[in-house]
Amino acid sequence: MDEWVRLAEQAPIIRVEPPGPKAREILEEDRKYLMQSFVRWYPLVVDTARGALVKDVDGNVYIDLNSALAVANIGHTHPRVVEAIKRQSEKLLHFSLTDFYYEEAVRAAKRLVSVSPFEEGKVFFANSGAESVEGSLKVARGHFRGKRPYIIGFLGAFHGRTMGALSITSSKPVQRKWFSPLVPNIIHVPYPYSYRCPFHAETPEECGEAVLSYIEEWILGKIVDPEEVAAFIFEPIQGEGGYIVPPDNFLPGLRKLADKYGILLIDDEVQAGIGRTGRWFAVEHWGVVPDIIATAKGIAGGLPLGAIVGKSEVMNLPPGSHASTFGGNPVSLAAMNAVFEVIESERVLDRVSRLGEEVLKFFRDLSAEVSLIGDVRGKGFMIGVELVRDRRTKEPAKKELAELINRCFKRGVLVIGAGLSVVRIAPPLTIEEELLWRALRILEEELRKLDREVRA
Numbered sequence: 491m492d493e494w495v496r497l498a499e500q501a502p503i504i505r506v507e508p509p510g511p512k513a514r515e516i517l518e519e520d521r522k523y524l525m526q527s528f529v530r531w532y533p534l535v536v537d538t539a540r541g542a543l544v545k546d547v548d549g550n551v552y553i554d555l556n557s558a559l560a561v562a563n564i565g566h567t568h569p570r571v572v573e574a575i576k577r578q579s580e581k582l583l584h585f586s587l588t589d590f591y592y593e594e595a596v597r598a599a600k601r602l603v604s605v606s607p608f609e610e611g612k613v614f615f616a617n618s619g620a621e622s623v624e625g626s627l628k629v630a631r632g633h634f635r636g637k638r639p640y641i642i643g644f645l646g647a648f649h650g651r652t653m654g655a656l657s658i659t660s661s662k663p664v665q666r667k668w669f670s671p672l673v674p675n676i677i678h679v680p681y682p683y684s685y686r687c688p689f690h691a692e693t694p695e696e697c698g699e700a701v702l703s704y705i706e707e708w709i710l711g712k713i714v715d716p717e718e719v720a721a722f723i724f725e726p727i728q729g730e731g732g733y734i735v736p737p738d739n740f741l742p743g744l745r746k747l748a749d750k751y752g753i754l755l756i757d758d759e760v761q762a763g764i765g766r767t768g769r770w771f772a773v774e775h776w777g778v779v780p781d782i783i784a785t786a787k788g789i790a791g792g793l794p795l796g797a798i799v800g801k802s803e804v805m806n807l808p809p810g811s812h813a814s815t816f817g818g819n820p821v822s823l824a825a826m827n828a829v830f831e832v833i834e835s836e837r838v839l840d841r842v843s844r845l846g847e848e849v850l851k852f853f854r855d856l857s858a859e860v861s862l863i864g865d866v867r868g869k870g871f872m873i874g875v876e877l878v879r880d881r882r883t884k885e886p887a888k889k890e891l892a893e894l895i896n897r898c899f900k901r902g903v904l905v906i907g908a909g910l911s912v913v914r915i916a917p918p919l920t921i922e923e924e925l926l927w928r929a930l931r932i933l934e935e936e937l938r939k940l941d942r943e944v945r946a
């Protein structure tokens with residue numbers, strides 16, 4: 491029997507309390523030799539991973555409800571991805587698109603356009619989410635030949651950490667502190683986080699409406715002439731900001747507003763795209779067609795790849811104005827091809843839509859008994875469970891979140907947080923149902939226990 495099949499029957503398996511002896515050694519060296527600018531939730535030192543299972547260096551086996559940051563969308567080391575990488579790496583490792591041509595890039599671009607909402611689209615390949623976002627900003631400003639210098643972004647957004655992407659990011663002050671001056675001509679407006687609407691609103695739709703009116707009346711009416719705005723950039727579901735789903739009227743309303751003033755819509759699907767919400771791109775849930783989409787993370791099954799896909803008439807930067815040595819590396823593109831084949835042939839989108847509804851219901855039912863749960867929201871396998879210390883004041887349960895996540899880790903379930911106090915549920919889209927529910931039941935037990943302790 492395949493070792494992973496055997497492990498799946500018993501997972502999670504905790505042999506030694508993590509971090510075990512081998513993990514402790516590596517942690518010590520990590521502290522010594524790596525810059526410590528990350529926020530690690532717990533001391534997981536990974537050795538191998540397959541599907542939704544992760545083995546650490548001390549032999550513990552975990553169930554991954556996080557897909558290694560929404561990257562392992564079709565699971566870790568998917569055999570078809572590994573096979574495609576092996577085949578391609580014997581043929582060609584690198585040949586830069588900046589100066590040359592290869593068929594793999596054309597084939598992959600064609601495939602990406604075919605699943606995009608664009609009738610006619612073009613692609614630019616990059617290496618990461620931040621680089622795709624950076625490029626999207628350049629495409630938008632370049633489209634107007636520099637005549638529209640402003641970009642409007644949303645509070646709570648996370649778009650990456652390179653200077654341009656960071657300038658539109660506004661998820662946590664620590665991400666920006668010390669790095670100014672950032673890119674100028676960026677304006678941030680509230681996002682319709684209807685559980686904590688920044689405006690007075692009785693319903694989510696009222697919150698969406700209030701944000702749209704604020705943008706039009708107060709931003710476009712008082713600070714910046716709309717003719718100077720190149721683009722709105724948004725996440726269709728805010729990721730790092732707390733898995734925040736906008737009300738149904740918001741994105742269609744933003745499209746209308748953009749059209750009214752000739753402003754482009756850049757849709758950052760780095761986290762929400764590539765099937766994560768049960769659609770190729772999350773924006774499809776609202777029937778909205780943006781002008782530019784930035785994608786990365788899950789696109790190549792774990793290899794570094796980013797892509798900008800946009801309407802052909804917008805993707806028109808002139809020769810010499812944008813390029814990247816490794817963007818569209820042939821091995822990453824082969825992996826991407828395999829990811830797309832798996833998503834299509836295994837009907838992954840339908841599965842995620844169905845299971846996502848079941849998981850949402852599971853947490854909504856649980857919230858009837860666990861008052862630590864303030865809000866449950868999401869689409870597909872991008873589900874946020876927001877924890878609050880008191881449902882009336884909605885005080886974020888930050889410490890409790892950290893405690894819960896750590897306790898789950900110790901029991902062999904990998905989850906992390908988002909926003910101030912949100913548990914993010916983002917398992918591989920292909921996770922076995924049995925494993926999914928086993929992991930969720932452990933999370934449920936820990937949530938109930940913690941809830942009792944908070945109330946005691």
Ligand SMILES: Cc1ncc(COP(=O)(O)O)c(C=O)c1O
Binds near residue numbers: 648758761
């Ligand atoms: C929505 C979104 N955009 C951009 C990024 C940046 O991607 P990367 O870390 O690959 O640069 C992220 C990363 O979490 C993201 O969630």
